[in-house]
Amino acid sequence: VIDIRKLYAQTGMFTYDPGFMSTAACQSAITYIDGDKGELLYRGYPIEQLATKCDFMETCHLLLYGELPNEEGKKKFTRTVTMHTMVNEQMQFFLRGFRRDAHPMAIMTGLVGALSAFYHDSTDINNPEHREIAAIRLIAKMPTLVAMAYKYSAGQPYMYPKNELSYAGNFLHMMFATPCEPYTVSPVLERALDRIFILHADHEQNASTSTVRLCGSSGTNPFAAIAAGVACLWGPAHGGANEAALNMLYDIQKAGGVEKIGEFIKQVKDKNSGIKLMGFGHRVYKNYDPRAKLMQETCKEVLGELGLENDPLFKLAMALEKIALEDEYFVSRKLYPNVDFYSGIVQRAIGIPVSLFTAIFAAARTVGWIAQLNEMIGDPEYKIGRPRQLFTGSVKRDVKPLAQR
Numbered sequence: 001v002i003d004i005r006k007l008y009a010q011t012g013m014f015t016y017d018p019g020f021m022s023t024a025a026c027q028s029a030i031t032y033i034d035g036d037k038g039e040l041l042y043r044g045y046p047i048e049q050l051a052t053k054c055d056f057m058e059t060c061h062l063l064l065y066g067e068l069p070n071e072e073g074k075k076k077f078t079r080t081v082t083m084h085t086m087v088n089e090q091m092q093f094f095l096r097g098f099r100r101d102a103h104p105m106a107i108m109t110g111l112v113g114a115l116s117a118f119y120h121d122s123t124d125i126n127n128p129e130h131r132e133i134a135a136i137r138l139i140a141k142m143p144t145l146v147a148m149a150y151k152y153s154a155g156q157p158y159m160y161p162k163n164e165l166s167y168a169g170n171f172l173h174m175m176f177a178t179p180c181e182p183y184t185v186s187p188v189l190e191r192a193l194d195r196i197f198i199l200h201a202d203h204e205q206n207a208s209t210s211t212v213r214l215c216g217s218s219g220t221n222p223f224a225a226i227a228a229g230v231a232c233l234w235g236p237a238h239g240g241a242n243e244a245a246l247n248m249l250y251d252i253q254k255a256g257g258v259e260k261i262g263e264f265i266k267q268v269k270d271k272n273s274g275i276k277l278m279g280f281g282h283r284v285y286k287n288y289d290p291r292a293k294l295m296q297e298t299c300k301e302v303l304g305e306l307g308l309e310n311d312p313l314f315k316l317a318m319a320l321e322k323i324a325l326e327d328e329y330f331v332s333r334k335l336y337p338n339v340d341f342y343s344g345i346v347q348r349a350i351g352i353p354v355s356l357f358t359a360i361f362a363a364a365r366t367v368g369w370i371a372q373l374n375e376m377i378g379d380p381e382y383k384i385g386r387p388r389q390l391f392t393g394s395v396k397r398d399v400k401p402l403a404q405r
């Protein structure tokens, strides 16, 4: 590994690497991806084991502190998170400023940024205690904010968190209960949502995490840095792909379903069409995304639980995947389904509106963002992020007086 900083100091040389295709911007001990093998490890633990043997609270503990908790540690951590699930009552007035039909990610960018105005006691990013309490507050409050954004768009009263429920169970309660009707949390759906949270919890230096790091490197308010991550995640090339993937499936379904897949694939392969197979491809995975496999499994469980085994959208997704994986275009480019390909079908089956998918991704990724931010700030050698550029503009020239231009 070349130490670019040393190389620059010795030679004044720097690298040009648009999109960071092959440049590491940091050192990190949190998440490891082997894109060729299709392997994902959080702190050394394979994602498959975490998704089947642990829950999201344990995963959060692991990402934040480096180790899985024991029973007592888990109870303590869960209790601490639970104590911070409510948001300041003032937040509802802020929310009221949005149009009811605003996109939930627009609302989330605003709400998370607004948290920075509430916690004057914990916003010194250089203070480790402040970093810890900010992390807990963010993990605890994100589902509350997502559910509030949903209730606001539905014109329903907000539901307060219920502390006796699990992280996922509480989110389902805040989403689907009303003051008139409690929501009975199905263990299968609760476990499915918990798995969605685990699978999305961190993914090393993706665009939104790099955004959080860069933003936080100026020493800014941690809530503001996470709001920057939310904004970046929104894009369809990143977190917005789950919403785009489901909308794509709906479009193919409307056009005629499985029989229209061939036509759709033809359009995708035509570079002038601007159409991509959403939920396919990844910068790092050049093999099957292990999260997509787990998500496909969860999809079957959830649809089975709801008696939707013959769900046409799931069948369409499976057929689309099969055809794409046998097509030379996708094979030669090593394009495989990513986590977003099946997560939308699971969320839709749970009853979550499509426009909320990316906001749920944001709630899940918050722990990764904050763990990465804290890792960076905790490193005594960290510097403000400041990319260089290759200047391609005009050479030096003189300003002419206005009348002569």
Ligand code: ACO
Pocket (backbone or CB within 6 Å): 236, 237, 238, 239, 241, 268, 275, 276, 277, 278, 279, 280, 281, 282, 283, 284, 333, 335, 338, 339, 340
């Ligand atoms: N459909 C069709 N063609 C694709 C797709 C796709 N989904 N993804 C990549 N390609 C093609 C590109 O057009 C390019 O073709 P070329 O070599 O003929 O020019 C080749 O595959 C390489 O792709 P790049 O765009 O260079 O790959 P990059 O690493 O920059 O992009 C990305 C990765 C953004 C994820 C891309 O695959 C994509 O847009 N996928 C669809 C959106 C999506 O699912 N995003 C979610 C990613 S996972 C996440 O954020 C949770």
